[in-house]
Amino acid sequence: MKITANGIDIAYDDHGDKDAPVILACHSLATNRAVWDAFVHELSDQYRIITPDARGHGQSDAPKGAYDFTALMNDVTGLMDALEISQVHYVGLSMGGFIGQHLGIHAPERIKTLTLSSTASQTPKAGQEALDGRIAQAEAGGMESLVDGTIDRWFTDDFQESHPQIIEPVEKMVMASPVAGFVGWCHAIKTLNLTRQLHKITSPTLLTVGDQDPGTPVAASQAIFNQLPEAEMVIFPESSHQHPLQYPFEYADLVRDLVDDYENPDKDIWDDEV
Numbered sequence: 001m002k003i004t005a006n007g008i009d010i011a012y013d014d015h016g017d018k019d020a021p022v023i024l025a026c027h028s029l030a031t032n033r034a035v036w037d038a039f040v041h042e043l044s045d046q047y048r049i050i051t052p053d054a055r056g057h058g059q060s061d062a063p064k065g066a067y068d069f070t071a072l073m074n075d076v077t078g079l080m081d082a083l084e085i086s087q088v089h090y091v092g093l094s095m096g097g098f099i100g101q102h103l104g105i106h107a108p109e110r111i112k113t114l115t116l117s118s119t120a121s122q123t124p125k126a127g128q129e130a131l132d133g134r135i136a137q138a139e140a141g142g143m144e145s146l147v148d149g150t151i152d153r154w155f156t157d158d159f160q161e162s163h164p165q166i167i168e169p170v171e172k173m174v175m176a177s178p179v180a181g182f183v184g185w186c187h188a189i190k191t192l193n194l195t196r197q198l199h200k201i202t203s204p205t206l207l208t209v210g211d212q213d214p215g216t217p218v219a220a221s222q223a224i225f226n227q228l229p230e231a232e233m234v235i236f237p238e239s240s241h242q243h244p245l246q247y248p249f250e251y252a253d254l255v256r257d258l259v260d261d262y263e264n265p266d267k268d269i270w271d272d273e274v
Contacts, residue, residue, distance in 0.1 A: 002059070005078030006071065011059035012052035012079065016044035021112070021263055023255070024050045024088040026076065026096030028118070028242070029185055030143065030150060030177040031170065032058030035093070035245065042252035047259065050088070052079055054095070056181020064180045066187035073102040077110055089259045091115040093244060094216065095185060101194050101224070104201035113262050114205040115255050118213055118241045120220035121195040121227075127215075131186045138179050146182075147174050153215050154241040166245055198227035205231040206258045208251065210239035232258075 002011050013033055023043065027035045033051040040049050053060040055067060055075050076099060080088065089112050092100035097119025104114050123131070137145050151160065151171060160167050205228050209221040218235055225233045234254060236243040244251040 003079065003082045005082045006074045008055060008061040008063065008075070010052050010055070010061075010075060010079050012050055013040075014048070014050055014083075015040050016046075016048040018048055020046065020048045021259065022048045022050060022085050022088045023091060023259065024052075024076070024080070024085075025091040026052065026054060026093065026099055027057070028094035028096060029189070030057075030146070030182055031173045032177075034058075034169070034173065035242075038248035039091075039244065039252050039255075042249060043256060046256070047089075050079070050083070050085070052076075054181075054185075056184050057177055062178035062181035063184070065184060067184035069098065069102050069188055069191070072099055072185075072188060073106065076103065077107055080110065086110070087112050089113045089115075089255075089262070091117070091255060092119065093117045094119055094241065095189060098189065098192055098194075101198065101201065104203055104205070105194065105197050108200070108202055111203045113258050114201065114203045115208070115258065116205060116221075116224065117208040117244060117251075118210065118216045119207075119224070120192070120216045121198055121224050123190055123192040128190045131190050135183050135186050138182050143175050143177050143179060143182065147171050150174050155246070156212055156238060156240050159239070159246055163246075170242070170245070195223060195227065198224060199229075201228055202230070204258065204262060206254060207231060207233040208236065208243065208254065209233070210236050210241060210243040210246075212238065213240045213243075215241055 002009050025036050032053050036051045056062040097116040207221045239246045
C-alpha cells in the first residue's frame with residue numbers, strides 16, 4: 001500500500017486487527033520493511049503493526065539531496081495522521097532508532113512506548129568520516145559496492161556462514177536501495193546529536209543491542225540508557241547490528257512484554273524479568 005504524507009509517497013504494510021493497539025516499526029539504513037516479516041508474524045495476532053518503507057528506501061519516494069531529521073520525523077507522524085492513528089508503540093532499528101529518539105523528544109504525545117535497537121544518540125567525528133566514505137562509494141560504484149562491507153558490519157562471521165537464507169535476502173535489499181535515499185539518510189545521520197536532550201524522553205523504553213556490534217556498540221546504548229528515567233537494556237549475545245534478524249522470536253517477545261505491560265496499567269511496567 002502507498003499513502004501520501006509529508007509531501008512524499010510512503011509505502012507501508014498494515015497488519016493485524018485495525019482496532020488493536022498499534023506498533024509502528026521502522027527499519028535500518030539500506031533495507032526495507034521486509035526485515036520485519038518474522039516480527040510481524042509473531043505479533044500481528046495481538047496487535048496492529050504498521051511497517052513503512054522509510055523515505056529513500058523500498059517503494060517509498062527517494063528524493064535527491066540531503067535529508068534532515070525534522071522531515072524524517074514528520075514522515076512518521078504524517079503517516080500516522082494519514083492513517084488516523086494518534087499514538088503508537090514505536091520500534092526503531094538503527095536509523096529507525098534515531099527517529100524514535102526524535103519522536104520521544106519532540107512528539108512525546110504520539111508515543112506510548114519506545115523500542116530502540118542497534119542505535120546511538122550521536123554520531124562521532126569518526127562516524128561522520130565513515131559516512132562520507134560510504135557516500136562517495138555509493139555515488140561512484142552503486143549500492144552493490146557496499147554490500148560486502150555492510151553485511152560484515154551487520155552479522156558475525158559465524159552467522160553469515162550458518163544462515164545464508166537470512167543473509168542473501170538482506171544482500172538483495174542493500175543492492176536494491178536507491179543511492180539517493182542512502183546518501184540522503186547518510187547526510188542526516190552525520191548530524192545526529194541528541195545525547196543532551198534524551199532526558200526529555202518520558203516513554204517507557206526498551207534498548208536492545210548486539211554484543212559484537214561495531215557501528216552502534218553496547219556503549220552507545222548504555223549512553224542512552226543512562227539518560228532515560230524509565231528504561232531497560234538487553235544485550236543479545238554473539239550478535240551484531242541486525243540482532244532482531246538473528247533472534248527474531250526472542251526480540252518479538254521482548255517487544256510484546258513491553259507493549260503488554262503498557263496496555264495493562266495495573267501491572268508494573270518492568271514486573272517481568274527480561
